[in-house]
Amino acid sequence: MLDAAGGRTPSTHPALRHCVELLRLHLASPSLAAAKQLHARALRAGVPPSHPLLAKHLLFHLASLRAPPLRYAVAVLTRILPDPDPFSLNTVLRIAASSPRPRACARLLSLRDGERIHAEAAKNGFATLVFVKNSLVHLYGACGLFESAHRVFDEIPVRERNLVSWNSMLNGFAANGRPNEVLTVFRAMMDVDFAPDGFTMVSVLTACAEIGALALGRRVHMYLAKVGLVGNSHVGNALIDLYAKCGSVDDARKVFEEMGTGRTVVSWTSLIVGLAVNGFGKEALELFGVMEREKLVPTEITMVGVLYACSHCGLVDDGFMYFDRMKEEYGITPRIEHLGCMVDLLGRAGKVEKAYDYIVTMPLEPNTVVWRTLLGACAMHKTRRHSGDYVLLSNLYAAVGRWADVHVLRKTMVKDGVRKNPGHSLVELRNSVYEFVMGDRSHPESEQIYRMLAQIAERLRREGYIPRTSNVLADIEEEEKETALNYHSERLAIAFALLKSLPSTPIRIVKNLRVCGDCHTAIKLISKIYDREIIVRDCNRFHHFKGGSCSCKDYW
Template sequence: MMTKEVATVFKDGVGMIISEQLCVSLLSKCKNLKSVKQIHALLFKTGLHNDPLVAGKFLLHCAVSISDALHYAHRVFLHFPTPDVFMYNTLIRGLAESESPHSSLQLFIQMRRKSTFVPDSFSFAFTLKGVANCRDLKSGMQLHGQSLCFGLNTHIFVATTLISMYADCGNLNFAHKVFEETWQPNVVTWNAIVTACFRCGDLEGAEDTFKRMPIRNLTSWNVMLAGYTKAGELELGRRVFSEMPLKDDVSWSTMIVGFAQNGSFDEAFGFFRELQRQGIRPNEVSLTGVLSACAQAGAFEFGKILHGFIQKSGFLQIASVSNALIDTYSKCGNIVMARLVFQSMQMRRSIVSWTSMLAGLAMQGHGEEAIQLFNEMEDSGIRPDGITFISLLYACSHAGLVEQGSAYFSKMQSVYAIEPAMEHYGCMVDLYGRAGKLQKAYDFVRQMPIVPNSIIWRTLLGACSIHGNVELAELVNSRLTEMDPNNSGDHVLLSNIYATAGKWKDVANIRRSMAEQSIKKAPGWSMIEIDKVIYSFVAGEKPDEFTDEVHNKLQEIMWRLRAEVGYVPQVRSVLHDIEEEEKEVSVSKHSEKLAVAFGIAKLAKGKMIRIVKNLRVCSDCHTVMKLISKVYKVEIIVRDRSRFHSFQDGFCSCRDYW
């Protein structure tokens, strides 16, 4: 449609005034860089490319409305003979929200050096936003000083942005000072200082400020909701939600997303159902929020229902919703459905779409397919980013593709000029460590150009646990003790290594040290969805009326495995030197075993069992899942902390490489 309209203008040669109106009208319909270039060609054809009004609107559309046209806007700006303050402000605004927000400050400085230009309130507000996005407190304070020189520090727009900037940079005291010096702050300014309190972790200050507000609008209430839920204070958020005089789609979305992000998946689903009962149409945010809850909880059945609703309501055309669907199906273990959604997107695929699909394949251990998909992405003209390479390296790691992973790590730097972040180094340590190349992994860590953090060392400790390397584990643990002495997972990993090696004295020393420092092991939990309801089981929890039935069913299953396939519990890594019978009882209470027993008891015969677990599945549970799939003729999908395991007919999709 765009091409046809532009062609008509070229053919008819419309007059100057009509062309200006038509250009602005056509510009509002531009959705991508290709159509932007067509409009630019039209401006040259009609001689309007140097018209300040049209050029300004063109620049605004490129810099703000089109996601991939900022670089084009910058080029247009550089070639415009006499850019005005509006044009400077427009480009500063675009750069402030870009991946290089500090560039907005550089452009502001360039504008200031030209004495003919006097910065206005928008100049300062947009530049302050850029400074806030790169957390540059020093430059923010200098801009604050300059705003004083121009008498704009008390301007309500600038003052509000200053409050937000100081909060983003972690200086709540300065934010409060700006607020106190603001003459007649409006409701937007009050909302900004409440938000500042939340961002700096001052929940009491936020509540006190909220109570003192002379006027509150709907945004004020939504700020409180977002602040409490992001801080994990769900009950306080629920209280505010119940007290709200009016709720909009943002309010509902905030509750859905907030509860989902804090692991309260059933409550997130409940808010979504209530939203529908109230007759409110879900929006993009609420849908992606509830899909996120499905993804994290592994709620496949609820996700399928949402998919149907999304398709009927036309939301499937929104890229972010489709991307969330890909993520949901991937994390629920159904890579086939994820693929179908991905393929249906075609021209709407973004870098997020490709990366989500890559991550899904990686979690399933489909390394070769992930590499093939990455090649397709390159061929389609999509440039991979750092997150894409994390998913690709992760896929190589979980499929044992050491040489390919190393090659892509090099390509990331040499071809795409992407500087490796800590996550990329972590993937490489995992790649070598998982493959048993522990010395190479250790040498890689020592040669890193940036100081390795505790996650890097913990990844290496996990590899030592998998391959039983006690000597290197002790060396790695000494580094972790210096960096993060109270992490329970590190103590448990080292205890497992000692227990597997039969070093019970060392196990006892670690357990004593944990007790003395009041370090408690994080409990293992597993979740399973039955009839669209999420049930959770915790390892070693005391039986009650509900779990009694589950424990009895599990005993029946274990007896059958012993009788029919000769199952013998693997108790090498039980943390203390106790009798074999007690060890067997200990491993039998792992949460994934309870979840699968519940699934067998409640689901129809032959129906797939899907389990989500917070920790890495142990070797005994892995063996039990394989045997259950064979004896009970059922497919079991377990998503543990690092990947998916699909158990069928006595085999696992990971090929015992996890």
């Protein structure tokens, strides 16, 4: 191919050679400004804008930036369409997938409707190259476009599928709350004897943690030891998180100890957060102290864990002390999560007015979570005006025109009201996880389960248990109320576990919504009556029920 002007081949155009050389040199410390400058200079010197070599090197440079500019990358790519080389195509897909908002990037690439880039890739035959397909799987997965991800994955001939193909699939599901799909794909991977690596196993462990599959997690742990992947620090961290999310703090600690020098700040953070959410706030803070003595620098997530621990232990002054130290010693600018912790800290301690003042004067715009934290504090300390608080807050949002928040709040009310949008509970028995939704009769042994439930209700009554029912349920008929409460998904799951599991083992429940006040009281009693340890993980905390009491002391 000859360049019309100079008769040289494009790749030897001196300005281009120079540009490519400099782009390469700058890779050690990539800079957007430098790249743009070099690009402009090359174009001025007469390098054709659609020159594939220019695009290729420019894109690679952009991809190595900390926050790659997708728009610019797409503009560069567009210049060389419809004949992009696979490398350039792949680089742009990579940039899109790693961006904080992959969905928006996919739209920019017309991936969702029209699927332009995808079609372009297919047209040129490049999509048959496995690494382009892997990037597509990754991008679709990151966007939550699972059908598309699956389709591309299925298009890759089985022999050509590599570890990246499998991991991109698994990661897409794991990062987007689809734990069951992760386990399904992992099984398929095992079926064809594909050897997993650390990336694979992090996705698998994340999935186990999400559904609270402790027994499965233990088996995975043993497998990891067998294949020698326990030394991988990412895997170790995922294990700490898994055990903590399954309520097994001792196991989390053990993994942490065994990691030895392989520990990173993420390991410390995972255990600190794990201790805090399990109700071991003091231990979490002690661990943070040890971490500081070891001269490790906490991240903003570490500080979320520390502040969380303070608020759940009622350590108001310590909370403020850590908050100040976070800013001054570690130079971390508070994010909305940290401010949310501070509101929770004040609110839980009964300083509701102060919490409100804090919200209106804080440097960031409060979001729904912050308001809801305040609402939680109101509910905690003025329980009688509970449903009134919803209305009050709803009006407050409406008054300032925050209709989205009004909508979220209404949804919360419906959710708490349990009439629509039922909560579900997961319970693990040996190697399987069973799911129950309120009033569910789809389980093959549901007759037996409901008989058990009736027995439990009877014994609860004899213990003097009277459901209070929350005000949100006020518009439900008396009889329906009783049904709603007795058939809450966690109760079905507990009845099932009482029937089926070994009496010596704790019952572990994972619930998507919060345990309601009545169920909390009921489960306390059940733990006493049936002399069973019951561990419930709900949307934001753990409840360890034993002998009629619960580890969470602070809100019921």
